[in-house]
Amino acid sequence: MEERKRPAGDDESAPPLKRQATSVNGTSKPHVDADMLYQDDLERFQKEAIWRQMQEYKRDRNTVETQLKELTKRTTYHDDHLRVIDAWFSQASIRRALLDEVRLLVGDVDAHESFSPFPSTLLNSDSLAFEQHLHSRSKEISSAISKLFGSPKATPPQITDLQSRISQLLAAEKIHITELDKSRKEHENLEERLETASLRYMLAEKKLDRVKSTTVQRLEKQAISGGKSESGSGLGGGPDGDESKVDSEALFEAEKCRKEAVASFEKQKEHLAALEADNEKLTAQITTLENRITHLSDEDYSRTDLFKHLKSQHEDVITRINDLEAKNVKLREEAEKYQAERAAYRFQMEEESQMSLAEKDSHLAQAENDLARIRTTRDELVADLAMRKAAQSQSRASFDQMKELCSAHEERIKVLESEIERRNMPSGQSNGVPSPQPSIEDASTDELHTKYSTLEKQFAMLKTELQSMEKVYQKTSAVASQKVNHLTALEEKTIRLGAEKSKADQKYFAAMKAKEAREQEVRTLRAQNSKTSEIVSQLKDADSATRNLTVNLEKQISELKSTLTTLGNKSGATQQQLNEKNILLEGLKSQVEELKKTLVAKDTATNIASSAHRKAEVETEALKVSLEETQKSLETWKKKALGNQSLEAESLRALAVCNVCRVNFKDTVIKSCGHVLCISCIEERNKSRSRKCPNCNKSFATSDIMHITL
Template sequence: MTPVAASAPSLPSFIKMEDRKRAAGQSTDDLAPPTKRQAINGAGKAAADSDNTAPWSEDIEKYQKDAIYRQMLEYKREKATLESQLKNIQKKSTDHDDHLRIIDAWWTQLLEEVTLLAENDIPNSEKPEISFSTSLQFNGIKGFSDHLASKGIAIKSKLHTIFTKVAAARGKPSADLQDLQVKVTKMLASQKEYLVTVDRLRNEKEELNERLESASLRYIKAEKRLDRLRSDAVRKEEAKALYHSTANGIRAENSLDTEMTNGIAEDKEASQTAYKEAQAVVEKQKEQLEAMAAENKSLTEQITSASIKQVPSDDDYARTELFKQFRIQHEDVIKRINHLEATNIQLREEAEKLQAERTAYRIQIENEAETSTGELESQLQRLDADLTRIRSARDELLADLSVRKATQDQDHAAVEHLKELVGAKDDRITSLELEVERLRQIAEQSCQPTPGPEIDSLSLEQLRVKYDLLQQGYDSINKELPALQSAYKRVQALTSKKVMDFTALEEKVSVLAAEKSKADQKYFAARKDMDIRLAEVRSLKNQNAKSSEIISQLKDVETSDRTLVSNMEKQLSDMRQSNNSIMAENKKLEASSREATSKCESLKNQAAELTNLLKSKDSANSSTRQKIHAVELENEQLRIRCEQAQKDRDAWKQKSLSNQSGEEEMLRTLALCTICRANFKNTVLKTCGHLFCNHCVDDRIANRMRKCPNCAKPFDKSDVMTAHM
């Protein structure tokens, strides 16, 4: 069970409520009557209802978008949690893989060293009677057996061969020793199994604590998201809680079997000495095994009691303060649920009563609406007839108005032309007046033109007078010319304009005639279109009468949807009130949770310090015990050697006092080879200095038994040297 799986179904009721709200909003928008039909029907109430529902649909759309955005944020938080969890798992898997590779290499190295130590010194026994049990007895733990399945066959075969040789070299052990070995093996295996089980349970407990912590944090977040109010302080506390985790290492204990090597005795006394030493060592090991068995039993009892204490019972849970608080809260919630159910029943009865009143009122409104609809339809028919009559009168008036406008435009043009002619006449009058003035002046002077010879006879004064008269006439002519010119131009322009106006009028008359024919055609087409429209209006009225029943049904559905929305709003208000009370309780629980978290942190730190101290003490104690065991074994061996040396001393004393021939025989045996007892010692080994005959040394080199029989030190062909005695 992952934290995501635990926190996923935290808000099912609210999500369902949002889905129901979406359905209600969509049905209200989809089932609303269209605008055009409302306009044709003439009912003003439907238009008012559509105006009232427009902002409600906008609020529903905003609420849907807000819900989608919150769900996206939830998915984003779940993604971040899963990514962090995946990183932790990858890190742990890397550490586990490295640990397994180191264990495999260590096993291989250990097997090679034990094989080298027990290869040549111990004779091979093909059919051993007793085999030392090497099974780790982890059959109950499937993961451990599957993990070592690839290496198990090779390891078991090698260890079986090695310990078979060791058992054969030591001789046939006693029945008590076999029983002790079996018991020790079983106890060690059970101890390892208990240790692995305790370690696994500890890791599972830590993982469950982390999951519980993450689940509680997600529950707090879900409750806080209900009112859409989250402060910065709460965010910081949640971030601290999310990243608050403890890491523990995996403990593993490995035990190594002590190396056992024994040399072959040179003679009967040496073999007896070795046997006594081995017997003393075995006795001492028996005592140590008994002590270890007693200690193992006490440790097993402690582990059992610790495992029992580690898994709390229902009574322990019931005695905790947190359980009591949860029970009190549960009882309060049950009481509130009962109260809410009672209020819900009362509200349901009131809602049914209001629904009945609403149905009666709706029937009354529908009857009134039908009567008003009939009146409006009759009024609409009258208005259609009046509209047709008014349109025909309007067309006549428009035609008369266009004719009057055309005549008025023509009269206005004629007036303008007359004004221009009057202006030309005035110009002509002014020019004629100037001409009359000039002629009058000439008449007054009565001056007759004189021939050319007479001009020469005229005097200077007469010429001046003549010149003045001519100058006056010229000036008057110059004055007449602009008026005549302007009058001529105006007359010419008026004549050309008159001609152009007449041509334009002719063209305009032709265009108006064509337009009149087109307008007549359009008028007749419009009349036909109006007849078609009237037929369509009649068919639409019939369809409207048929669709009124559908509209009434849609209104019923709309009222039911609105009642559903009102009920949902009431439920939402109730949930908000309960949410506020739960938030207040949640704040109190958060305060108590913070205090408990701080206490738990301090206790965890103390437990970690004590664990480290115990580990250091245990390591020092184990090293001290190993040293004590080694010293005790060495002490037993030295004691046996001392006793044997005392016996040899007594024997030498007796021989020296009794007879000299025994001494000679002893000296002869000293000169003989200790391997074959036939040839004299004539070859020495440089590595250790022991003497043997050359035949025995050559045989050992040829048979690849290149270790000294006395001290088991390795030698080679180059380490052999001839000795002269």
């Protein structure tokens, strides 16, 4: 019994646990059952079992390859799809969220019926088809938005509330449709699994039929009968037992998978029925609300806040119109009264203006005469002044010349006096005839000195005379040149004055013409002045009328100011109330937004929880079925274990169980004595410090303990 081989583990790549038994010369030992009669049948059955197992492995491989191909086909364009979705939603993420509201605002209430879930055919197509699908969705969104901007219309608050409710119901419907599509996908997957499990179940039934064949039963009987002997106890029934065990396990797994799939399918069918019922309920509510929106009655409009507000505004406008009509009648009477007063005042102002104009005309004529007389006197005085200035300039020039001539005469007198003095000297004169001069060689030194001094004096006198004559000549020549220049200037002045006279004559004639033109212009201006006086009188009348109207308008303005002050006070109170209402409205809006966000979050959480709940229910049903099958299998194996128990098994169990506690198996050996116990008994002895073997009472240490595997 101890030579029976244990079945190999799951690790087929591990080396064999035992070497093949060989003889001394290296040849393999003959099979222990080689001399048995059923050896050929056994080999044939083993080959058939191996072939069937290989076919099972091949079918499993084909199934796995098919699933792998499907997954590979689905995930081929997965990354491209994600990139396209990311690029598309980066510019159109808001469109889909607002699409239902846009269609409701436009009035396209049946547009939601055309909603279709994500087509499963796109999972096996390339990115081009996926982009075309997104492009079609974008066209739908763009058409809805163009309809919105193409037909704007004002809607009352009640319709807006109904539209918001419809949009919420549409969103819930979309969520249910998505969940329904997801459930359908799961249903399809479960159907595929059910078909696979059914196929495996049928194959397992075939295997079971093969196992229950007469040959197999005969071989089993032979194996059981041969197992009692010592030589064939571990070999005769080995392959048959393993094959039947494999077939039964495969059948059990197939049946288990089939029941799990059926339970999951039933639970998903219940969920699908519940979702369809909810969908029908929501569709009915949406239809009712759409009919109510499209066929609103006058009572519905009269119940709205907008109608009440417009009605109150209309009543206020009617009251204001009546007040304005009464004020208009009063103002018209006052205007007629003021018109009569203005006509009387205008007639009076015209008479006064005519009298003042006549007086102003007489004063103007007298002023013009005085102006002409003053201008004539001014011209005479200017001419006299010019003549006097010219005479004065000429007399001043001649006086300067006289001074220069007097100075020249004085110099001439001085020259003549020096000449007279020179002539009156004693040495050189005798009736005007000079005395004969003695020769120089015959003269003495004193005579020479005397003569030299005389000559020196004469030379000095001549020098002085020459200087005076030079000065006189210079002054005389200067005066003569001045006279010449003066004459030349006079001639030029005469020529220039002649030219200026001709120019002055031309200017005189031009001035006369200009004077005539000015006189004509003055006459024209006088005519215009008369007309202007009339216009001034008219403007004065208009001014007086305007003043009267201004006075009346000031009175009206004062009255309107008082009214405006009253209305301003009322408006301030109303504005204060409006501000309070606006503040309250903003707070309510913020609360509504928060509640919407909370509602959306709760809806999302509810959807997630419901989806998780449905998945959990499906898994629970599958686990329940698995638990039932496991319990049934456990009961079966217990019965088999109790039925197949024999004395040999009891003896083997007694050998394997610890002889101290009779509970655990032997797994620890004491090296000092070689006895085998369980680890719990040895640990108890270590804790109680009684480290002795219970069989031989031999002491051992902690290092003498070694774990073994039976």
